Amino acid sequence: MTALPEALSDLLRLMRRAWRRPAFRVALLLALALTALGLLGPYVAPYPLQGLGVEVVSEKSLLPPSLEHLLGTDAMGRDILSRVLFGLWRAVIVTLLVISVSAVLGLFVGSAAAVLPKPVETVFVYTMELFISVPSILLAAALVATAGGGLVPLIVALVLTWWPWYGRVAYTQARAIRELDFVNLPRVFGLSRLYVVRKHIVPHVVPPVLVEALSDLGSVVIEMSTITFIFGAAQSISEPDLGVMIGLGLRYVTTHPWVALFPAIFLALLAISFTVFGEVLYEEANPVLRKRWFKWF
Amino acid sequence: MLTLNYIIRRSALSLVLVVGVLLLSFVLTYYAPGDPALTWAGRPRGPGALEAIERARQELGLDKPLWYQLSTYIGRFLSGDWGTSVKFKTPVLELVLRGFASSLELVAYSFLVAVPLGYLLGISAALSRGGLRDRVIYYFSAAISGTPRFITAAVAYIALYVLSQALGTPVIYGRLSSELRVGFEEITGVITLDSLIQGRLDAFLDSLVRIIPPAVVLSTYPMGVLARVVRIAVAETLEEEYVRQAVSLGIPAGVVMRRYVAPSVVPVVAQLSGLFFSYSLVEAMAVESVFGREGLGYLLIKSLESSDYPLIVGSIVLVSLVFVVANTIADVVQAKVNPRVVV
Secondary structure, three states: OOOHHHHHHHHHHHHHOOOOOHHHHHHHHHHHHHHHHHHHHHOOOOOHHHHHOOOOOHHHOOOOOOOOOOOOOOOOEEEEEEEEHHHHHHHHHHHHHHHHHHHHHHHHHHHHHOOHHHHHHHHHHHHHHHHOOHHHHHHHHHHHHHHHHHHHHHHHHHHHHHHHHHHHHHHHHHHHOOHHHHHHHHHHOOHHHHHHHEEEEEEEHHHHHHHHHHHOHHHHHHHHHHHHHHHHHHHOOOOOOHHHHHHHHHOOOOOOOOHHHHHHHHHHHHHHHHHHHHHHHHHOOOOOOOOOOOOOO | OOOHHHHHHHHHHHHHHHHHHHHHHHHHHOOOOHHHHHOOOOOOOOOOOOOOHHHHHHHHOOOOOOHHHHHHHHHHOOOOOEEEOOOOOOEEEHHHHHHHHHHHHHHHHHHHHHHHHHHHHHHHHOOOOOHHHHHHHHHHHHHHHHHHHHHHHHHHHHHHHHHHHOOOOOOOOOOOHHHHHHOOOOOOOOOHHHHHHOOOHHHHHHHHHHHHHHHHHHHHHHHHHHHHHHHHHHHHHHHOHHHHHHHHHHOHHHHHHHHHHHHHHEEEEEEEEHHHHHHHHHHHHHHHHHHHOOOOOOOHHHHHHOOOHHHHHHHHHHHHHHHHHHHHHOOOOOHHHHHHHHH
């Protein structure tokens, strides 16, 4: 496959162009720092067992921030800094997994729909429409009710509702070029369908899906934490998750504000930096947006 | 061209999708890990548990062949028998419809705020591209749509709580004050509408005051995204030959915007509002639970607390069906506005 390295080098060029804008620099650095913190979180957390939620120290509940517990402790006496680090790990892992799996799935189904025979195309397009109509939060709720509150139900529910968007992008892109000469002529020369798809269709479909996927990182963080926030309110899962922590912490917000405040700050920073990063990237990828109109009038 | 043929074809597609939604919920019920009868009965414990599971088994028809199960399952949903909620002991369809009406009310009000404001912000930003106003609007909209709604909701709720404590006014919570709730008759389930139908101005004003803060919070996402998309759409339209021509003829900016640019941006706004609908409904559930409004979010929390599986499946089916219908209408409207979408 030559398509991926090319798309990646395109992306790199795009990033370099976007780098000139200060907001992009701030957002990218912040997003990278939070991602690194999230990935390393479980290893640097001061109280890993409390972070996981295994260890509960009931005599230390709801302590304000101190040197021993930098961000204080929650209702069950667990160190909030450790909880936040584990929650950040979860948010980052889920977001990256959901985006990459959805993008790959959407890419395959979308471009397959455009090149395969008509009946297959119809079935694939209908499937995408079907999953676009399903609300992610309720799907996640059904999966959590049957399979428990681990990471898998959450990821499955999010992937099932995100991939059709990339499928749509890939499908429209592939359909727009499938009748063009550079796609049809090799077929006339007797080259295999697979070769044509790999050589001429995939390279045109990957870049828009990639940009779309990267600009959706923020939305996935928000949607995931919205779902877990509701689960936290229902007390159906107790995993270290930023949404759950905020949901539970809101009960003590008038007396012990730090329980909800610190997870909220980290979550908001993660979501906003991902959103701004995606927005600027999207704008750089669509050059028509960079002109200055007001000089006309 | 908007033809009858297109409408019929689009409706047929929607029917297929309706069956698809039911099939999906069937798969979720029957092929989820564990015993479907146990799940459907709400994981009962204690005396009467075996009886409840047996009842669920009969209700689901688990001893019958698969095709029979599938056809009765779909037939039941089509005839309006959506099962009974484990938690509330009332028909699921009734509960879900009432919860949905409440959430829909919230989403509708948030759109009333978001669409005009987002549109104006977007146009204003596009006209000063690269300028200070553009940048302020751009980062403002990125920040408000980038913050999770439930955090915004929590901040707004706490601020209103502190304010009401200081002023001595009642806290804004729920959909209607409990004094007014007594004897209030629900017709559609949308309180601001019901009170107007019945001519109860006090109930209308009370529920309006209670819906505005959550609606404003919920509107931040569509408003922020809309502002950015309108900004892009206006930028693209300004690039068109006919607009450049108009500008070069010396037609004033206001007239160019109104007569030449706006008509091509309106369909974008309409289409996007359709897409926001599903996302906003998810976020409405979280915002609702912060402001104590009884809607789908409340139902979802209750059903998760008591493993009320029929209620969860019922809400999935209802919300998906609404999306299918809404998308159909949006497509037909769009085909009327912009004939190029009909391929």
